[in-house]
Amino acid sequence: MAVRLLSTPTALSHPTKLSFFSSPKPISTATSFFQWRPKCRVFTRKMVVKACVKVEEKNVKETSKQEWGKVSAVLFDMDGVLCNSENPSRKAAVDVFAEMGVQVTAEDFAPFTGMGEANFLGGVASVKGVKEFNTEAAKKRFFEIYLDKYAKPNSGIGFPGAFELINECKNKGLKVAVASSADRVKVDANLAAAGLPLSMFDAIVSADAFENLKPAPDIFLAASKILDVSPDECIVIEDALAGVQAANAAKMRCIAVTTTLTEETLKPAGPSIIRNDIGSVSLDDILSGGSDKMVQDMQFLQVTEQNPSRILNERTRNGSTTGVDVPSNEVFSLQG
Template sequence: MHQFTYLFDCDGVVLDTESQYSKFWAHIGTLYYPHVQSFAEDIKGMSLVDIFACYFPHEPQQREIKQLLDNFEESMEYIYIPGVEDFLKSLRDKKLRTALVTSSDHNKMAQVYSAHPEIKDYFDYIFTAEDIQRSKPAPDCFINAARRFDVATEDCIVFEDSINGLTAAKESGTKVVGLTTTNTEEKIMSFCNLIIPNFIGQTPDSITAHFAFLS
């Protein structure tokens, strides 16, 4: 059976944190962009650097928002998406290649490692915002991950939830599994080869079987 490389977004795919971030960024949106009702959705999947570049070019605003975000992330709940731990453990048992590809920065990931020190063992590599120049929806992060493994992007399966992340995955040429943890199936179907609600009942073999004929 064809052997794929498995690439995972973090928030909304491995960790059930997107709803918490939605509330935080919706609040920031009401403060700075009250006329943009979709602000929290528009920035999902983007790195903080790119959010600042696009929406908050002034340093005083950046300092204020960064402090609010740091305080928020310290108090967040970092809960696994249902079924994802078993799925990741199965991938490790089968010695399949895995990477976490996130737009989060080192400070945020330090909070994740504190809550779940075992998460590092689930992945061969963890790529963060500091590893790329352009964040999602640019495809750079997934292309970079494939290069690190020395595999073609079409031999990678990406698990994503946000529109920006799904756009990046599709543009990179990978096979795309969309999770409905953040958006509806109708909203993400045009980006995906496969849609799942979470990882309950999913196995590496079931995912691989779905994509084997596409390779």
């Protein structure tokens, strides 16, 4: 069916008449005469736009899902993702240096976030010019302070929504793992304090067995190997630049959360999606990319419905609106 619009309305209050004819109906089977009965239907500009919007909305959703690809596993970072532990970690580190007589601030540790305790402590020691810094001794003291002050059971260290999202993933048949640059002693303590049983996870990968920590991809690649899932079917959820960089190096898609760093800081690392925290990450984000691109397109579609006279003309002149062609003489045809 083809509908032809012969004039361009300037306002929604002036409906445009689009006419087409019904199929011929015989008056009498004996005489086989046919009478054409024209039927005129009125379509306003808004009605035409809404039809186009419906088609495009469907196409946007289907295209976004196809582009995202298959997902079989989710790799969760711990500090700053499952557990609200980045600031407590910095405070414990400040205490370690205070005992050494070195004055530091919590902000001094920000550049070394997500890189493991050795780099976390050693990086600041290097910047501050601490001589004969004993990394292993500092780590030992750090864990003593951290576990005593912050990683206590029922301390509320777990982020709201973490438990629920993990269960949603498992119920959907996805494998789940913790992949952290922290040592195992801290991983176990944090998960217990957050009320996340170790049995929830198909694998737990910590820093202890690795020489190269994030931003190197080793931890994520090891997790995918343990899960027996190809890296390109893994989704990483991270809060640190080093973690996002590690995910990219592992050729994995990454959802970044802004619990530790701002969106402006995370964007240059190139995460696939950015969300506020794990409670803001949906199963749709994981399975189909949640659609940051789809959200942008949907925002355009909403504006189109609100101001069709201007925006439909712009969109159709660019040839991008599904089902609408606009010749240069401004005669519209809607294909049906």
